[in-house]
Amino acid sequence: MNHLDYIIVFGFLALTFYVGSFFYRWIGSTDDFYVAGRKLTPFILAAVLTATNVNLYSFVGQAGIAYKHGISILWQTWTGNMALVFSGLFVLPILRRLRIKTIPEFLEMRYSKGVRTFVAVLWVFRLAFWLGVISYTAAIAAQPITGLHSFTAWILIFSVIAIIYTTLGGMWSVAFTDVMQFVFMMAGALVVLPLAMSQVGWWPQLVAQLPAESLTLVTQAGTYNWKFILAIFLLGIEWACVDQGLLQRAFGAENTKTVARGLVLAGIITTPFALLWNIPGLASRVLYPGLENADMAVPTLLANLLPNVVLGFVVCGLISSHLSTISGNLNGVATIFASDIYERVLNRKATDRDVLRIARIVTAITGIAMIVFAYLVPKLGGAVNAYLTIIAIMDMPLFVVAILYGLLWKRANWQGAIGGYAAGAVAGIIGTFWYELDFNTTTFISAGFALVFTPVISLLTSVPDPEKVHPIWSARRTSEEELRTNNVYHILPRTAPGRVSLSILVFGLLVFLVGVFLGSEGAAEASFIAVAGMILYFVGGLGRAYTN
Amino acid sequence: MYFDWITWSIWLIGLVILIVWIVVPLKEFKKLVAQHRKPHAEEQTPSA
Numbered sequence: 264m265n266h267l268d269y270i271i272v273f274g275f276l277a278l279t280f281y282v283g284s285f286f287y288r289w290i291g292s293t294d295d296f297y298v299a300g301r302k303l304t305p306f307i308l309a310a311v312l313t314a315t316n317v318n319l320y321s322f323v324g325q326a327g328i329a330y331k332h333g334i335s336i337l338w339q340t341w342t343g344n345m346a347l348v349f350s351g352l353f354v355l356p357i358l359r360r361l362r363i364k365t366i367p368e369f370l371e372m373r374y375s376k377g378v379r380t381f382v383a384v385l386w387v388f389r390l391a392f393w394l395g396v397i398s399y400t401a402a403i404a405a406q407p408i409t410g411l412h413s414f415t416a417w418i419l420i421f422s423v424i425a426i427i428y429t430t431l432g433g434m435w436s437v438a439f440t441d442v443m444q445f446v447f448m449m450a451g452a453l454v455v456l457p458l459a460m461s462q463v464g465w466w467p468q469l470v471a472q473l474p475a476e477s478l479t480l481v482t483q484a485g486t487y488n489w490k491f492i493l494a495i496f497l498l499g500i501e502w503a504c505v506d507q508g509l510l511q512r513a514f515g516a517e518n519t520k521t522v523a524r525g526l527v528l529a530g531i532i533t534t535p536f537a538l539l540w541n542i543p544g545l546a547s548r549v550l551y552p553g554l555e556n557a558d559m560a561v562p563t564l565l566a567n568l569l570p571n572v573v574l575g576f577v578v579c580g581l582i583s584s585h586l587s588t589i590s591g592n593l594n595g596v597a598t599i600f601a602s603d604i605y606e607r608v609l610n611r612k613a614t615d616r617d618v619l620r621i622a623r624i625v626t627a628i629t630g631i632a633m634i635v636f637a638y639l640v641p642k643l644g645g646a647v648n649a650y651l652t653i654i655a656i657m658d659m660p661l662f663v664v665a666i667l668y669g670l671l672w673k674r675a676n677w678q679g680a681i682g683g684y685a686a687g688a689v690a691g692i693i694g695t696f697w698y699e700l701d702f703n704t705t706t707f708i709s710a711g712f713a714l715v716f717t718p719v720i721s722l723l724t725s726v727p728d729p730e731k732v733h734p735i736w737s738a739r740r741t742s743e744e745e746l747r748t749n750n751v752y753h754i755l756p757r758t759a760p761g762r763v764s765l766s767i768l769v770f771g772l773l774v775f776l777v778g779v780f781l782g783s784e785g786a787a788e789a790s791f792i793a794v795a796g797m798i799l800y801f802v803g804g805l806g807r808a809y810t811n
Numbered sequence: 812m813y814f815d816w817i818t819w820s821i822w823l824i825g826l827v828i829l830i831v832w833i834v835v836p837l838k839e840f841k842k843l844v845a846q847h848r849k850p851h852a853e854e855q856t857p858s859a
């Protein structure tokens with residue numbers, strides 16, 4: 264980067280800081296800080312969700328996998344988008360009606376205070392560690408792109424501004440800087456795609472110079488084959504239903520309709536967006552074959568292809584992708600700690616002002632912990648793999664206990680929830696460390712154990728208090744608030760257009776699954792059928808979100 | 812001159828998303844600012 268690029272980058276950082284800090288005056292209560300006063304509209308929510316879910320890992324790590332293994336890695340994002348649509352239409356509207364701020368809060372409502380505290384403590388550490396890992400990878404990736412070879416400089420650039428504006432303006436700052444950062448990310452990606460493709464010789468040359476399997480979406484063999492698509496789809500549903508970083512934004516929606524529309528729109532816009540960062544990974548394989556580290560595929564491409572000034576703007580896009588992710592998750596940690604641990608366990612008599620102060624302090628402390636974790640990552644060895652293992656062990660049982668049994672089976676009780684969660688986690692730990700199973704297999708095993716143990720233990724112990732279960736089941740129906748504000752949303756549609764849309768969605772899902780299973784036999788048409796199914800699924804989802 | 816319709820189609824979809832996500836959130840943001848200023852304006856109005 265030259266001095267003009269640095270001026271652009273620092274101008275962008277100053278603008279981000281100004282926009283983020285502006286919302287300090289909008290924070291009057293903890294609701295403003297945690298969930299932006301529950302006033303986010305569909306398009307703002309969609310941009311916020313997309314900006315949070317797309318980070319530097321997407322541009323560098325996923326494009327690196329495309330470089331090494333081919334385009335089938337797209338399904339990591341695409342199935343996640345399908346999961347967003349599912350969660351937005353069927354799960355999150357129920358949780359939004361309960362007016363909760365965190366998943367642990369839902370666990371207390373459904374099961375017990377002990378389950379809430381246990382999960383809240385685990386999530387605080389898990390999110391802080393995740394922030395350290397992504398900050399580390401971002402600081403490593405930024406160095407070759409920009410030529411500024413200082414790990415500390417990049418950690419500070421990425422962290423300090425996000426920590427300050429998130430501490431000051433909470434979710435309001437997160438939301439509006441996310442929208443701005445989404446625009447920068449998208450613009451940066453739009454610059455890179457045609458430049459990379461023109462260097463390769465456009466699409467025909469890309470096809471001619473890459474092996475056929477690199478451009479096959481559903482493959483029979485290889486690391487990212489048809490089985491990977493099914494496993495990652497399941498994990499995507501889990502993520503879209505219980506991830507605090509994601510859910511907290513959805514809880515900021517102005518009503519249940521906005522939740523459904525925001526998530527569906529976020530899923531749909533991220534689908535073509537994913538092509539904008541994965542195709543450059545393929546182009547890099549043609550232009551710079553034989554890179555030892557595949558993660559350097561896009562950084563090498565950017566450093567060699569982009570002229571100065573353009574490079575400055577693209578770097579702003581990359582910084583945006585990272586800032587939006589860390590600011591949202593910092594806010595998530597602060598919310599869980601202040602709402603689930605401080606207010607419920609440490610100081611039950613705390614006023615709203617006390618809790619708000621604690622949330623701000625925790626945001627700042629988590630930011631510092633993130634920086635410390637980022638420095639520890641190289642010393643821990645294989646931290647990213649360790650993190651993925653933690654997800655497989657901890658998150659899948661949580662999904663089973665909180666969403667599957669929590670929302671679908673009245674008889675599940677707190678004993679079953681804790682027992683099922685522990686059984687899933689222990690099975691995952693044994694599978695990983697004793698039998699050395701891979702990440703995908705561990706996911707299925709931990710989910711399977713939680714699926715079996717939760718109902719068995721629940722049936723052997725007491726029946727849950729009907730008064731505790733009643734509000735959860737009532738939230739499936741249209742709420743009084745929706746009727747009063749004329750924003751009625753039915754989980755299962757009542758009108759003909761709504762039912763037709765839902766049918767298209769279900770049909771699309773079946774077509775998608777047929778395509779994936781045809782991939783297991785190496786059928787040539789598998790990719791086309793799977794993509795066609797996914798598009799139908801999105802069309803049905805969009806129609807469903809805008810009908811009743 | 813060769814026109815790569817695949818690349819430019821993807822690019823065009825991205826451009827449309829970019830434009831929509833500049834225009835619509837800006838409108839929604841203006842509404843939110845107006846809503847936010849309303850109660851403050853009412854607070855500052857002297858009572859009769």
